[in-house]
Amino acid sequence: MELNTQMHLLNPLSPDLKKDSTREGYGKALLELGEKDSRIVALTADLAESVRVHYFAEKFPQRFFQCGICEQNMAVVAAGLAYAGKIPFLSSFGAFSPGRNWEQIRSAICYGNANAKIVSTHTGLTVGEDGATHQALEDVSLMRSIPNIRVLVPCDFEQAKKAIHAAAKINGPVYVRAGREKMPVFTTQETPFELGKISLYKDGSDISIFASGALVHESLLAAAELEKEGISAAVLNVYDLTEMDNSTIEKYAKKTGAFVTVEDHQIKGGLGSAICESVCETHPVPVHRMGMRMEFGQSGKGSELLKHYGLYSSNIAKVAKEQLKTKKR
Amino acid sequence: MKLNSTKELALMANAIRADIIRMVNAAKCGHPAGPLGLAEIFSVLFFSEMDFDPKNPQKERDIFVLSNGHVCAGSYSAMAHAGYFPPEDLLTFRKFGSPLQGHPSRKYFPFIDNSSGPLGEGLGIACGYAAALRLDNKPQRVYCVVSDGEHDEGSTWEAALFAAKYKLDNLVAIMDRNYIQIDGTTEDVMPLDSIEEKYRAFNWNVISIDGNDIPQILSALKQAKDCKGKPTMIIAKTTPGKGVSYMEKNYKWHGVAPKDEDAAKALSELAAERKKIEQE
Numbered sequence: 001m002e003l004n005t006q007m008h009l010l011n012p013l014s015p016d017l018k019k020d021s022t023r024e025g026y027g028k029a030l031l032e033l034g035e036k037d038s039r040i041v042a043l044t045a046d047l048a049e050s051v052r053v054h055y056f057a058e059k060f061p062q063r064f065f066q067c068g069i070c071e072q073n074m075a076v077v078a079a080g081l082a083y084a085g086k087i088p089f090l091s092s093f094g095a096f097s098p099g100r101n102w103e104q105i106r107s108a109i110c111y112g113n114a115n116a117k118i119v120s121t122h123t124g125l126t127v128g129e130d131g132a133t134h135q136a137l138e139d140v141s142l143m144r145s146i147p148n149i150r151v152l153v154p155c156d157f158e159q160a161k162k163a164i165h166a167a168a169k170i171n172g173p174v175y176v177r178a179g180r181e182k183m184p185v186f187t188t189q190e191t192p193f194e195l196g197k198i199s200l201y202k203d204g205s206d207i208s209i210f211a212s213g214a215l216v217h218e219s220l221l222a223a224a225e226l227e228k229e230g231i232s233a234a235v236l237n238v239y240d241l242t243e244m245d246n247s248t249i250e251k252y253a254k255k256t257g258a259f260v261t262v263e264d265h266q267i268k269g270g271l272g273s274a275i276c277e278s279v280c281e282t283h284p285v286p287v288h289r290m291g292m293r294m295e296f297g298q299s300g301k302g303s304e305l306l307k308h309y310g311l312y313s314s315n316i317a318k319v320a321k322e323q324l325k326t327k328k329r
Numbered sequence: 330m331k332l333n334s335t336k337e338l339a340l341m342a343n344a345i346r347a348d349i350i351r352m353v354n355a356a357k358c359g360h361p362a363g364p365l366g367l368a369e370i371f372s373v374l375f376f377s378e379m380d381f382d383p384k385n386p387q388k389e390r391d392i393f394v395l396s397n398g399h400v401c402a403g404s405y406s407a408m409a410h411a412g413y414f415p416p417e418d419l420l421t422f423r424k425f426g427s428p429l430q431g432h433p434s435r436k437y438f439p440f441i442d443n444s445s446g447p448l449g450e451g452l453g454i455a456c457g458y459a460a461a462l463r464l465d466n467k468p469q470r471v472y473c474v475v476s477d478g479e480h481d482e483g484s485t486w487e488a489a490l491f492a493a494k495y496k497l498d499n500l501v502a503i504m505d506r507n508y509i510q511i512d513g514t515t516e517d518v519m520p521l522d523s524i525e526e527k528y529r530a531f532n533w534n535v536i537s538i539d540g541n542d543i544p545q546i547l548s549a550l551k552q553a554k555d556c557k558g559k560p561t562m563i564i565a566k567t568t569p570g571k572g573v574s575y576m577e578k579n580y581k582w583h584g585v586a587p588k589d590e591d592a593a594k595a596l597s598e599l600a601a602e603r604k605k606i607e608q609e
Contacts (some may be wrong), residue, residue: 011490041464062464063464064458065361065495067487067491068487068491068494069405070484070491071448071455071485071488072484073456073484073487073488073490073491075453076450076453076454076455076456076457076488077453077454077456077460077482077488077491078457079443079453079454079457079463080394080443080453080454080455080456080457080458080459080460080461081460082393082457083435083442083443083457083458084457084458084461084462086461086464087463088457099416103447104447104450104453104484105447107444107446107447107450108443108444108450108454111434111436111444112434112435112443112444113436114523115436178519205390253598
């Protein structure tokens with residue numbers, strides 16, 4: 001399979017890919033930031049190790065705020081710290097932040113224009129065994145609907161580090177969606193991460209697969225399967241879900257004529273919606289949105305759940321083949 | 330501009346009250362009862378207690394967090410008299426295109442320290458400011474005005490836990506204990522007493538005062554400064570609608586503007602009160 005060489009990716013099919021989590025990428029990047037910039041402070045709500053801010057807390061105890069199980073207060077304390085010139089990173093599970101504290105994020109952080117960074121480390125079905133209450137499948141939708149916040153969804157450990165460094169550089173509110181499970185690391189330090197852009201990881205002419213987060217890797221595997229059947233699929237990584245990269249979306253609408261979107265999130269309000277919103281305004285083509293089809297998850301291993309809900313490479317390939325039939329001739 | 334005597338501070342409170350009536354009357358909507366009850370507190374905070382330079386609001390200064398943003402007619406008035414903006418602008422309150430939003434916003438002024446309106450957020454924001462000042466070893470203090478009604482919000486108590494845990498003695502909160510909220514009295518809607526005991530149990534330094542008594546406010550703020558290792562909550566019992574006979578202690582004036590005739594009556598009562606203070 002021929003990847004876009006400009007992206008400096010590792011072979012997604014390689015069995016030797018290192019596995020790590022995006023939450024680990026967050027924890028490591030936060031520690032690096034903390035060493036460089038004394039304005040960086042971290043807050044959590046009784047989940048320091050789970051959200052990987054314990055590395056920061058051990059090194060910089062004075063700049064770490066253990067808020068207790070108080071996600072609402074964590075958000076407003078972070079706002080106050082930000083108004084006073086600090087750069088707070090506040091973290092919990094996505095179900096509780098932004099799930100529990102959405103209004104505080106809206107009013108104090110976004111409307112109040114606090115230079116605060118909300119990082120959720122447990123999102124999507126890959127949260128796994130904890131079950132439906134803990135599987136945030138609506139967080140991107142919640143955050144995308146608020147003005148004045150950038151929404152970033154990195155696809156692996158390496159990209160999570162880049163997203164966190166980028167978040168620190170942005171002067172304003174940012175949401176970063178991370179995940180719990182260790183996943184293959186196929187991007188590299190050289191892989192570009194540009195705000196406002198969609199990255200083309202593999203070019204193709206028959207169909208475009210737009211993917212975000214944990215499912216970018218599965219989408220590349222799907223493209224490899226499709227290639228064996230003579231179908232040329234483009235795979236595009238959408239890590240910035242704020243304002244969409246309309247020109248890239250339009251270009252691939254014209255080039256391929258059919259889209260599949262793939263995300264570990266409800267099909268309403270996340271990546272699928274964002275792509276539809278954009279393509280409708282430029283060059284409408286049929287879009288099949290893969291994700292949770294407006295239901296709650298359940299307990300199980302992350303991989304079992306992704307399989308059960310159809311979010312794996314062979315099924316993405318199958319859906320893509322079906323989607324080819326919808327193309328206008 | 331510092332006012333050094335109780336009389337001057339009382340005259341300022343009276344001027345703030347007259348502004349509140351003119352502002353909500355001109356806007357034909359707004360919240361008169363709360364800020365009328367807080368006039369002495371705003372007067373003391375802006376003209377005696379807090380350190381700030383209205384010519385240079387970006388300069389390091391004390392922080393003022395208004396948690397119950399709906400009482401902003403009073404704080405806007407105090408800010409205008411203090412020199413942050415011309416008092417004539419007060420009559421644009423709540424009108425299209427005015428920076429004097431119905432609930433205050435950081436977006437429009439560098440001297441507004443928090444965007445407020447949704448209740449139960451200000452105390453936590455004040456904690457964030459206080460924690461940041463502490464980290465930087467800054468001497469400035471954080472003043473937070475909260476309502477009693479917003480103690481229905483669980484998030485207020487989350488902030489109360491946080492402030493005590495981090496021993497934020499550079500934070501002083503003043504609770505407008507006026508016993509009213511939108512749907513009735515606080516003790517009918519959701520009983521809060523004894524609010525003093527609750528805060529003591531949360532490990533705060535608690536001071537109870539008559540919130541319309543200027544010497545008591547001054548003395549409580551002094552005690553708050555002297556207290557080390559704990560945040561201070563001043564429970565200020567105020568009379569909602571204070572200074573306007575038909576509004577006093579009537580929860581129905583929480584969010585209703587007086588009509589022209591009622592406003593004129595209120596202003597004449599306040600003018601009479603002003604004469605009384607001047608003659609004292």
